[in-house]
Amino acid sequence: MNSKHKWNTKHTDRMKEIEEPKPNTRLLYLSEYLSGGTALDLACGLGGNSLFLARKNYQVQAIDISDVAINYIQEQAEKSNLNIQTQVSDLTELNLLNWEKRSFDLVVISYYLDRSLFPIVKSLIKVGGYLFIETFYQSPQTKLEGISDQYKLRPKELLTEFNDWTIHYYEENELEGRQTIFCRACHHSNFVDRI
Numbered sequence: 001m002n003s004k005h006k007w008n009t010k011h012t013d014r015m016k017e018i019e020e021p022k023p024n025t026r027l028l029y030l031s032e033y034l035s036g037g038t039a040l041d042l043a044c045g046l047g048g049n050s051l052f053l054a055r056k057n058y059q060v061q062a063i064d065i066s067d068v069a070i071n072y073i074q075e076q077a078e079k080s081n082l083n084i085q086t087q088v089s090d091l092t093e094l095n096l097l098n099w100e101k102r103s104f105d106l107v108v109i110s111y112y113l114d115r116s117l118f119p120i121v122k123s124l125i126k127v128g129g130y131l132f133i134e135t136f137y138q139s140p141q142t143k144l145e146g147i148s149d150q151y152k153l154r155p156k157e158l159l160t161e162f163n164d165w166t167i168h169y170y171e172e173n174e175l176e177g178r179q180t181i182f183c184r185a186c187h188h189s190n191f192v193d194r195i
């Protein structure tokens with residue numbers, strides 16, 4: 001089963017269980033920083049974060065490999081008249097050149113790990129813009145059986161990766177096995193310089 005098919009099945013099951021997907025708890029907690037502009041939600045799933053950000057006056061671009069998830073977000077956005085542009089794309093095949101002219105006030109990646117996105121994301125965020133990432137990490141306390149280490153950050157990895165950004169929030173939750181960062185770009189990062 002390919003990744004798109006696998007995620008379409010998961011999202012179809014999930015849609016039967018939920019009323020409206022909820023935003024990430026830490027993102028919600030950081031609301032005071034979220035003052036609108038342009039936002040990019042990568043691997044957005046059913047759009048809990050995208051819908052929340054659109055309600056906070058962001059023009060959101062929401063991307064996911066699953067057309068089931070993207071159709072769902074589109075429906076919700078239309079129903080509630082929210083500014084969300086959706087796109088079905090495989091992030092592993094992102095065409096970098098198309099992205100070079102885009103920039104965002106906020107990029108969100110929640111529970112999707114592809115390290116090759118880090119330099120791209122750095123170059124997509126405006127100076128003064130924010131980045132929120134949360135996903136699993138290799139917690140010494142929680143083994144998170146069933147999730148391969150390939151999909152987990154190393155301890156302190158996000159802190160090291162974004163050490164030249166202004167960190168407003170960082171948490172490694174050993175029991176839940178998650179790592180969260182919310183940081184601000186203080187200088188322009190040129191992707192071309194990094195490859």
Ligand SMILES: C[S@@+](CC[C@H](N)C(=O)[O-])C[C@H]1O[C@@H](n2cnc3c(N)ncnc32)[C@H](O)[C@@H]1O
Nearest residue numbers: 007043044045064065066090091092110111112
């Ligand atoms: C664990 S879910 C997280 C969804 C959402 N960000 C959240 O926090 O609720 C991972 C998401 O990544 C998407 N995904 C997996 N592989 C992908 C890929 N190669 N390109 C784009 N999206 C992908 C899946 O469809 C799924 O929606």
